[in-house]
Amino acid sequence: MENNNPTPKPKDASKAVEKFLVSSASQLAPYLEACIHCGQCAHACHFYEVTQDPKYTPAYKLFPMTKAYRRSKNPLNWLGMIPTLEEDEIAEWQDLVFNGCTMCGRCTNVCPMGIDVAQIVGATRQALTAAGYYPEDLMAAAENVVQHGSPLKVSTSVLEDRLEWIADESETDIPLDKKGAEVMFTISSIELMKYPDSVGAMAKMLNAAGVNWTISTKGYESTNFGYLAGRPDIAKLGTSRLVNAAEELGVKELIIPECGHAYSVLRWNGANIMGRPLGFKVYHITEYLAKLKREGKLKFKSIETAFTYHDPCQISRRGGAADDARYLLEGFAPNFVEMKVTGNQNWCCGGGGGVQAMNKYRDMRINVFKIKAKQVEETGTNTMISACANCRLTMDESIAELKWGGKLDSLVEILADNLIED
Amino acid sequence: MSDLLDFARGPALQVSVMIFIFGVLYRLISLFLTPKNFIASPARENVKGAFGAGVGEIVRRMIPDKEYMRKEMFAFLNGWAFHIGLAITVFGLAGHIMFFKKILGFGWWNLPSNFVMLAGVITLFSLIASLAHRLTDPVLRKLSTLDDYLSGGLTVLPVATGLLATMHLGLRYETLIAIHILSVCIFLIYFPFGKLMHAFLVFVTRAKTGVEMARKGVKL
Numbered sequence: 001m002e003n004n005n006p007t008p009k010p011k012d013a014s015k016a017v018e019k020f021l022v023s024s025a026s027q028l029a030p031y032l033e034a035c036i037h038c039g040q041c042a043h044a045c046h047f048y049e050v051t052q053d054p055k056y057t058p059a060y061k062l063f064p065m066t067k068a069y070r071r072s073k074n075p076l077n078w079l080g081m082i083p084t085l086e087e088d089e090i091a092e093w094q095d096l097v098f099n100g101c102t103m104c105g106r107c108t109n110v111c112p113m114g115i116d117v118a119q120i121v122g123a124t125r126q127a128l129t130a131a132g133y134y135p136e137d138l139m140a141a142a143e144n145v146v147q148h149g150s151p152l153k154v155s156t157s158v159l160e161d162r163l164e165w166i167a168d169e170s171e172t173d174i175p176l177d178k179k180g181a182e183v184m185f186t187i188s189s190i191e192l193m194k195y196p197d198s199v200g201a202m203a204k205m206l207n208a209a210g211v212n213w214t215i216s217t218k219g220y221e222s223t224n225f226g227y228l229a230g231r232p233d234i235a236k237l238g239t240s241r242l243v244n245a246a247e248e249l250g251v252k253e254l255i256i257p258e259c260g261h262a263y264s265v266l267r268w269n270g271a272n273i274m275g276r277p278l279g280f281k282v283y284h285i286t287e288y289l290a291k292l293k294r295e296g297k298l299k300f301k302s303i304e305t306a307f308t309y310h311d312p313c314q315i316s317r318r319g320g321a322a323d324d325a326r327y328l329l330e331g332f333a334p335n336f337v338e339m340k341v342t343g344n345q346n347w348c349c350g351g352g353g354g355v356q357a358m359n360k361y362r363d364m365r366i367n368v369f370k371i372k373a374k375q376v377e378e379t380g381t382n383t384m385i386s387a388c389a390n391c392r393l394t395m396d397e398s399i400a401e402l403k404w405g406g407k408l409d410s411l412v413e414i415l416a417d418n419l420i421e422d
Numbered sequence: 423m424s425d426l427l428d429f430a431r432g433p434a435l436q437v438s439v440m441i442f443i444f445g446v447l448y449r450l451i452s453l454f455l456t457p458k459n460f461i462a463s464p465a466r467e468n469v470k471g472a473f474g475a476g477v478g479e480i481v482r483r484m485i486p487d488k489e490y491m492r493k494e495m496f497a498f499l500n501g502w503a504f505h506i507g508l509a510i511t512v513f514g515l516a517g518h519i520m521f522f523k524k525i526l527g528f529g530w531w532n533l534p535s536n537f538v539m540l541a542g543v544i545t546l547f548s549l550i551a552s553l554a555h556r557l558t559d560p561v562l563r564k565l566s567t568l569d570d571y572l573s574g575g576l577t578v579l580p581v582a583t584g585l586l587a588t589m590h591l592g593l594r595y596e597t598l599i600a601i602h603i604l605s606v607c608i609f610l611i612y613f614p615f616g617k618l619m620h621a622f623l624v625f626v627t628r629a630k631t632g633v634e635m636a637r638k639g640v641k642l
Contacts, residue, residue: 025456027630029453029456030626033623034626038562039562039565040486040497044490054561110487111483114624114628114631116631271461271462272462276462
């Protein structure tokens with residue numbers, strides 16, 4: 001289809017080195033020079049916390065790129081000392097940077113040098129993928145974007161069918177390809193297929209606020225598995241579908257639904273990926289609902305249920321939108337309780353960065369959830385809400401497996417259930 | 423023996439200071455010359471400016487968030503003890519100030535020698551403690567490279583020899599001073615090529631992350 005670059009199949013470690021050198025000849029260079037190997041990042045990482053295995057220390061995940069970078073700067077390079085990495089080294093780090101890191105950025109918060117490990121892991125994923133080292137299941141999801149328009153194979157016809165059904169079930173309108181719309185709403189196929197009530201809830205609130213909105217059949221999938229799989233070509237394909245659809249409709253605003261990395265990719269990297277400014281503003285659904293609430297267009301009944309909030313990493317710690325979720329809860333949830341470790345320091349769900357899509361780490365994700373379960377129990381509530389379908393999918397899997405007594409819900413669904421409609 | 427001291431004070435120190443200065447400048451300039459990332463994504467509205475964000479992050483990271491401090495108390499306290507102790511020792515001793523005055527053309531008030539000696543002892547013990555921690559902690563052992571041990575060892579030497587010279591212990595005073603100066607020379611020569619450079623890089627990386635987070639409106 002639109003993508004011309006086939007997935008690299010043969011394994012070739014030298015290609016990883018080439019990619020490392022391209023990536024490191026950039027603003028990542030200071031980070032690659034600065035690590036003092038103090039190990040303080042270990043305790044910030046959920047994978048280290050649940051295994052106590054030093055290999056999960058975030059600083060260790062920087063090693064292959066740092067090694068290639070340092071060798072490239074070796075003064076004896078002019079004698080032909082080309083930086084190399086061994087095949088087994090690359091294979092070890094494939095596991096660590098794909099399965100063993102959710103790119104949640106918690107380690108960045110604790111690093112005394114301020115090194116942004118998540119950025120380097122993202123670049124390392126690209127290098128390893130270029131060399132043919134990648135998890136098959138994550139790559140399959142990314143390639144579904146090329147072939148079927150979505151990681152979960154939500155084609156245009158599937159989209160239309162699902163939305164029609166959701167509109168009926170939610171008793172609300174979901175406009176498709178509406179000309180003259182001012183706002184384009186995007187969907188995450190995880191929500192569309194697994195949490196359809198969430199899509200209905202968002203539609204209901206946008207309609208109640210009188211927003212002139214639509215969903216485009218030309219660009220609807222907000223998740224970006226190309227980015228997660230280290231495939232910049234597929235990342236650009238996904239981004240350009242959304243951007244082209246929004247610009248063709250002439251909308252002023254684009255809303256990302258409850259999905260963390262989708263927000264992070266389009267809001268903070270979309271224009272960089274496209275190589276030009278975008279012709280519209282990008283909002284996460286919590287930011288947009290907060291905006292509507294500030295403008296007096298949305299009102300909610302107060303609820304008595306006590307609950308806590310799980311901050312999706314890419315929306316709060318990596319996205320800067322932690323306050324908007326709290327603003328939505330103000331006056332609405334008087335019994336809301338923060339976790340002890342919350343906001344930008346919150347623990348990851350364990351399934352971000354595409355880890356949810358990789359079967360190999362299912363048991364690890366379930367163990368990581370025990371941190372979250374303990375956090376929730378400490379609040380004295382038994383309900384947690386969140387604003388990311390991927391967090392929700394990851395934690396629902398663990399809740400079922402562990403038969404945890406608590407409950408997990410969606411912020412937009414709770415808000416929609418308590419919407420005051422004129 | 424005065425030949426050794428003359429050599430240490432003279433050509434050895436001059437050459438090592440030159441290598442230190444040019445090495446540090448080379449590494450910093452080469453970093454500042456790396457191509458800037460293309461950033462077209464707009465910053466969040468009403469966030470603080472880049473300068474304030476960068477400086478703020480340099481200061482903020484001096485004390486970790488309480489969630490992390492609890493787990494890294496040793497690294498935090500030992501790190502502070504070492505860095506403050508080293509600063510007092512290097513910049514507070516009368517003999518060192520005379521050296522700086524010769525190079526810079528100006529000096530400053532010195533601290534009482536007993537106080538500086540106490541700081542030197544604390545520095546030495548905290549350095550030894552950090553090396554012992556590195557050798558015994560599984561995470562640190564996994565991360566450690568030759569550079570880590572070399573940087574630690576090359577920092578121990580000037581501190582230890584300086585203390586011996588001040589206390590007049592072991593060898594003749596002149597010999598101890600010569601060895602002390604030579605150990606400083608080795609330290610200065612190695613400084614730009616290994617992790618000792620973090621003394622300068624810490625400002626670059628903290629500020630960079632501070633600016634990037636502030637663009638997004640992340641309040642750390």
